[in-house]
Amino acid sequence: MTTSDTSPPAEVDERTVRKAVGAAAMGNLVEWFDYGIYSYVVLYITLNLIPGGDAGNAGPGYAFAIFAVAYLVRPFGGIILGPLGDRIGRKKVLALTIVVMSAASFCIGLLPTYAAVGFLAPLLLILLRMVQGFATGGEYGGAAAFIAEYAPDRRRGFYCSFLELGTTGGFVLAAGLVTALEFGLTDEAMTSWGWRVPFLIAGPLGLVGLYLRSKLEDTPAFRELEEKAQLSESPLRDVLTKHWRPMIICIGLVLFYNVAVYTILFYMPDYLQTTTGLEATTALLYILGMMVVIMIVIIPVGALSDRIGRKPLILASCVGFIVLSYPAFLMLDTGTVLGTVGGLLVLGLLLVLLLGTMSATLPALFDTDVRYGGFSIGYNISTSIFGGTAPAILTFLVTSTGNNAFPGVYVAVAAVISLGAVLALRESAGKPLPGAGFTTSRAASPSAVR
Template structure:
């Protein structure tokens, strides 16, 4: 046995020499998935999947229908300015995510992962549904974009708890040697949300006339959020919290101020986590969300062809995600994350040069390649970030680092890409931006320790 003081409390918890169980007050609590039934694991996977699915379905629809949304809320602006304003609203909603990270991290580490996730999905789905009900600019004038901004701020706040909470939930339930593949469910769920959003955008673009899309067609996808959110909340409320958190709760070992403990005692892994997320933040939005707009507005591909290429790339991305999770379990998180960064440094700009050819087959192959490269980062990052922090502050550490970085670089990626093209006059600007993000993540991950083979910190 080994003794370890809990952060922020001064209490000492007795830990086993192996990660098979937590032993507190003479009782054993399964850790790293030991003793958890397969049925429970399936329910945990489903509960973690659906919340992120709903969240990223919304982001996909907003990004893929950006041109139509710009017409509905900024009809008096020219096309490029309308896009900038629409993506600006997209970015502003991200600025509240660090605040959400603090709040949801505190709730998750103090009250429990399940409670935080059950509440966040309810707020998220309600806000997404509300977008479908906002009248356009021609009906209520300036109040239309103001209401859209307010709803997206609520979305940003609620979304701050989803990705981090689901990742922590899965990692704390997963078997010790399979944390990577289980945590890969989280980015897979985001990609599935994007995939459904892309499919619906494609269906609408080929089924409705431009007038129908501008007047009511764009609202239809947002209406789906309410039933999906209610289903997700029902699944989550029927689960127990993770064994690791229940053990801490029983011994009153939960930190009273987890965010304070995070900045005071775990600032080094926090800085590493922030740097590691940069490639994910920029890459995810540029490669999977901004790309249809880039292909149609910059390259000149038709809207239907742009959506089709992105849809195929997303389908392959989901498969690659799980392969990456398996690879990170076998070869280690650090090695896989470093490989991702190096590939983006070397291949991003050449990939954007090939996109500029306008050849559909070439574009499709390039998108599949970029998506596969991105999965090396995205499929490994959830388990890597969760393993960086001890149980007492795991939700806070993940939520703060992930949401702070996404606020600075993820939410602004669509706006920055559009602005950089306008300022530089170069269609390759998003590629250079993505390459720079890869350099930052490469440095950060190089400074990290390997986490895949070690037991979860208590």
């Protein structure tokens, strides 16, 4: 159902908004730290937990296949946890996701090796990755809806970009910790036990994220529906029968968005090591540098989307990936400092146009009573099929074709497919969320969006 109440909107003071945004973003940082660790220690996981785990052979491909397994259950997490968040509240479900995610990460750090227990090691890894996938299915959609529903209409891009700042911060924290361990430990120690340390740290970090989220009230939009007894009786049914059009647009937008994210942030460390021959520590330093640039630029991009709109920035990124992805990977394939920095800079700047806008764009597709569920289902279906599978597919394509720049083709094709969804997107900058009935005090607009 769509809320159409005409009573005066409740006000939320800007201090409360900032507190909610900060806590949600910090919780997201913790959760994506957990999720990012895997890709940064994938070669060590290969050597310890995968049968025949020779990093020079098929081992990394098997490890990335297990990485992709988590995405088989992400839609189920979205289908169950998303509508649950529309029924019982965003806060409760977000607290659940961070506990489950961190516990699974902690358990990965305790797994016995393949040499000790045989095939039980990869089987347990698969099980824990599936638990992570289920929890993540309810994370991003809920966190984005949470911030979007707190943020003032005219500054939603600015505030929502802090969510992706938290996400990128989680990756930076994970990559930085792994890099520090590689600097401080011998290769033997890192391979033997050092790779486990980031997973074990995920447990205490999860408690920090849970504490931050427990201090928040649920969003004004959700509480208003709850107080007026206007919550959907069956959010899942309503999404599938009444809101399938925005869900299709969501799937289309997320297709190229997550192919780009998982290629650049997840697959890239292994690509630089196994394809261009860089040392593990050197590869991670390059990735860290790119992510630091992204973190510096992401908030200004979010603020810019409040001024000129989300759609122009998303369209520019889409066209940019179509035209520049392959040349960027040709630059990376040179293996030189200039080529590596240039390729990562091109890909990173195109990616940040999406990171700074999507977390404000996607929640605006859905009404308040189905926002968590509709976003989570559409997002995770697309991510499961196209995003999480990208590292394994790209590893296979590079190996089978012998073309080290082929990942650029894959990203460009994904952008071409998503172009229709980008063109069909309605501008949401400066406009109320569908079903919103509140405003934020002292939240002056930079400018109106025409």
